[in-house]
Amino acid sequence: MDAQVLFAGVAVSEFEPARAWYERLFDRSPDVVAHEEEVMWRVTDGGWLYIVRDADHAGNSIVAIAVPDIEAAISGLGARGITPGPVEREGDAGLKAVMRDPDGNSVAFIQVTDSRGTRRARRA
Numbered sequence: 001m002d003a004q005v006l007f008a009g010v011a012v013s014e015f016e017p018a019r020a021w022y023e024r025l026f027d028r029s030p031d032v033v034a035h036e037e038e039v040m041w042r043v044t045d046g047g048w049l050y051i052v053r054d055a056d057h058a059g060n061s062i063v064a065i066a067v068p069d070i071e072a073a074i075s076g077l078g079a080r081g082i083t084p085g086p087v088e089r090e091g092d093a094g095l096k097a098v099m100r101d102p103d104g105n106s107v108a109f110i111q112v113t114d115s116r117g118t119r120r121a122r123r124a
Contacts, residue, residue, distance in 0.1 A: 007040070007048045010105050011057035017102045018051050024080040025099070025107065061105040070095050070111035084109070 012018035015037045022041065023029055030039035037053035043065060067073040074084050074097050084097040094112040101107060 005046045005048065007050060008063055010049065010051045010061040010063060010101070010107075011054035011059075012051050012101070012103050012105070013053070013055040013058035014102065015051070015053040018053075021082070021101050022049075022051055024082055025077070025101075027076065027080060059104040062108075063106065064096075064108045064110050067109050067111055070097060070109055073109045073111075 010018075010022075019030070019039060022039075026041050026043075028041075031042045031048075032040040032050075034040060034050070038050060040048050040050040043049050049063060049065075070087055074087070077084055077099070082099055084099045087095050087097045090096045090110070094110055096108050096110045098106055098108045
């Protein structure tokens with residue numbers, strides 16, 4: 001398989017409250033408005049997160065976004081009305097903080113570390 005782009009979808013029951021929550025999460029408006037009940041944010045060069053109104057599937061999504069510095073990534077969330085759970089160690093692999101959108105979908109920020117808790121260097 002030779003994939004170039006990943007689109008991760010999150011089903012929501014009420015579109016406008018969910019859109020507002022994700023705008024606060026990303027601290028910006030969506031990059032693409034597909035239609036009145038689907039919008040997308042470019043999270044990385046080849047990775048997009050989209051929300052779509054789909055009440056039958058809402059609340060069952062699990063998304064993880066890897067960040068180089070978890071404390072920096074979550075530092076402004078409280079001021080934007082989003083309270084993540086505590087930053088917790090995930091085995092020897094890293095750190096994780098989980099948030100829930102209005103439907104209960106799980107969105108986590110993760111930071112990969114080594115076994116001593118040191119951030120791993122990014123590859124060039």
